[in-house]
Amino acid sequence: MTDPADLVVTSHGAVRLIELNRPEQLNSMSxxxxxxxxxxxxxxxxxPEARVVVLTGRGRAFSAGGNFDIMTRVQRDRAFRERNVDEARRIITG
Structure with missing residues (x-):
């Protein structure tokens, strides 16, 4: 399970800061x-108060991307792949 602190959202006026918070894993996606x-x-x-969203990663990397376990599972598990692609679409398009 993800630690809720793995994704930190804070408000700064009308700005929402989203921080990937897995610096030891270079913010790779679980x-x-x-x-x-x-x-x-x-x-x-x-x-209604949000006007700007900034997406960043804590530590020395924004994000290393997906981890190898997920990449392997995407290749082997069709249902997981379809869910993962749907989530990726929502990440990109909102």
Whole structure:
């Protein structure tokens, strides 16, 4: 399970700062973090005070991307791949 602190959202006036908070893993995506990041956009869209969203990563890397376990599972598990692609679409398009 993802530690809720793996994705930190803070408010600074009309700015919402989203921080990937897995610096020891270079902010690589876990399955749970990927899902959480996909769902955060709906929450932000419903926030009438939010005007700007900044996405960043804590530590020395923004994000190393997906981890190898997820990449392997995407190749082997069709249902997981379809869910992962749907989440990735929501991450990109909001």
């Amino acid at each position: 399955e749970e973090l990927h899902s959480t990041l996909a769902s955060v956009w709906g929450t932000l869209a419903d926030d």
